[in-house]
Amino acid sequence: MKTTTGEIRESNRMSKHLEDNRKKMEETFAGCGDIEFHPSSFGDNFEYKAVSVFCSTLIKDKTPTFMHDTLNDLFRKNVEEDLSPERVRQFFIKHGASTSISTMLTRYDQAVDCILNGYVVIWFDHWDTAIGYEAFQVAKREVGEPIGEPSVQGPREGTTERLADNIGMIRERLKTPRLKVEYLVAGSVSKTKIAYMYVDQAVKPATLEQFRSRLNGIDPYEVLETSYIEDWIEDSTYSPFPQYMYTERTDFAAASLLDGKIIVLVSNTPMILVCPALFVEFFATSEDYYTRTIFASLIRLLRVWAFIVALLLPSIYIALSTFHPELIPTVLLLAILDTREGIPFPAFFEALVMEIFFELLREAGIRLPRPVGSAVSIVGALVIGQAAIQAKIASPMMVIVVALTGIASFAIPHYNMGIALRVLRFPLMMVSSLLGGFGLMIGFLLTLVHLTSLNTLGEPYMSSLAPLKLRNMRDVFIRAPLSYFLKSPRNRHLHDPRRSNS
């Protein structure tokens, strides 16, 4: 076994002969049309040869001339002496190259990696070492406003598909050596670069340890998006509730870091994974901290109300109208009965049809190009709002209920939580249509038990609510004035680190 690995190591080492090296590279990249070989010569009588290899789709326009520039450098500095390969070698070993970042490569696999990462790799005659110059440039989206999380106040900067830029934008906000960035690479083909960041002393050590141990073993998997990581480290994959949060906002990422979260960035995607995310945090946005206290608190309460409406309103309507009409005030009951006159379906079926119709419209609207999307919504609104009522398929009251539910679910700031609501609404409608208020109560209790038993990275998901922590309540349903936050989790790094992990 030892000899074979030794042989592999031997065959991996570059040869002193340029032709061998070149042949090896040509074999490796056979069929890759965008790999280019540029030969050239140097020396007093141009008797020595060199070759540069690069991937033309990955590098800056002018970089193929790197080699010429480098050799020119040499000429300029060494006019007096003759330019033997030995001189070239000495020069590079001692001085390095004048331009850009360069590395010395002695093995073929290093060279292949470098070429595929946008390096120009140059081989010289009589030298078993190649030089790689960083020349990476691929067209990427510019920094723009985050599409998923627009805001009225506060920074408008969103992440892009470039990992380094994203990390830079976050580091710019937290200028401390305590902000740690750790890299790893996953996938044998994609070789995706994954970075996770945390603020030392703000993050709970147990959480960090848990996170690292879960991330272990991801190396062989091809990670193409941050959600792959989410799936990999999730506690309960089959729960409808999201246990981690996504953001495209660098200010939100920085605030999360201060809160003691770990954030995960993956190259080639703008989504940042914030972990762990607690249930109550899905009601908060970064803008809450940029608006005034009273308004921010009212908005938070509104969102909680929206959550309840989006989850329960159709089921409550079904339960009341089918099982407990006596609980509706008489005048309202008469109004409802009036509108339901002539509707051939029971309330549950009516609600189901309308809800599914609404979900359909919503899904169609997302996928379609924008100009067509608006047409869908106009048609949908007409069909749902007007025609369905006139055709006696649904009652106006049901349209109000469904519309209110839909709007309420849009008011939840994080998309993933909205999905959880959409999923849970239907079983709740079902139990309330079968068992009325009792069914609704059972459904609610089961949901609550599930929520309470969920964990995210070892922390209770309902934390601050269950287990109840009154001190943290200042940033759950209301957003207390920022001056009260000095002792909140956000400023945990100021506290005694021993107490922070309780």
Add this chain to the structure above:
Amino acid sequence: MNDKKSILIYQMAVLLICSTMGSAIVYIPNPISYVAGNAAWISLAFAYAFGMLVLACVLFLHRAYDGRGLLEMSRLLFGKTAAVLIAVLFILMLLFAIPAIVVGINSFFTTIMMKETPSFVFSFLTFFTVAFTVGKGLQVIARMFVLLLVMLIAVTLVILILAIPLYKVKYALPVMPNGVMPVLIGLFTSGGFPYGEIVFFTILLPFSSRHEEGSLSKNMYLSLSVTGIMLVLSSLCTLMVFGPATGIYKFSLYILASEIRVADIIERIESIIGIVLIIGSYMKATIYLFMLNQLFVQLLKLKNDRLLLTPLTGVCVLLSLTMFKGDSDFSQQVYVIWPLFVLTVGCLIVFTMTLLTFLRKGIKNDEDDNGRDPRIESDVQASGG
């Protein structure tokens, strides 16, 4: 939290409120008023004092035996056979209590909200939810019940406040129209249910966190006081609304809620109350099923504590469907026989254990100023090491 199964002190205190107030808040005003008339709230106040006594004994035992459960305490005190006997008695009590609580829920729904649905549906689904909750473990139960209890107390207080225009003080007078005897009968009923049931906490207290600062006793007394105040308040308030009719209305708090009308905006709020109050019963049933399961786990020394959960739940479902012949039978069993059983069996056992422990401790204290039973002490070291 070093121990994964333990819960915080305040959570334990909340569980005490849940199990004492949980179902009592909706059921208790009616039977006590039935027997004690206007003096119902006085009976409840005395019963609260009795509850404090029971709690004191339970806490004393918890301290004296360094946080052991009922089974080990009785083993140390009476020997192995007697311990098994005591455990069986407690199991029988719980096997009555759990179905009774759920039948209470059933009868609430079948008499008031959904008259046509057969009661096995309610039994089955309630027990499913209860067992599901128990299966998630005590920590989840404790976390969740804190939330539910806050809701329960808040809703009850809101009802009592909104009902202020309905109160007529003259209904509450005279305080004791029929002398002391009705008060004593009321005391007997409410002393058994819910206050005597505190003896079950000998099973639960070992789960309280022992690495935490803060006094368990203080928290427990405080939470029992919350129960006491809420029960007295609700019985007093229903009395001031319905007067002599209080004893007739079942679920008096619910009826009270249905009477509330504030400016034509707030009316018909009783359904919310009904559901919230039923959640109280659910909490109590969950805590008791957890206790029952734990008793079996400890008695049979099971490694997997969910092994018997499903069969036990099944037994409870069947019991809840067969145990009571009807509403009057239910009242008779729950408000007369059950308190008697709790007082004569449960409370008597705990009182005896307290007395014996106290005496033995006193004797040992004279011999060496250790403050603890050396026999227990050595046992603690043996099991701790």
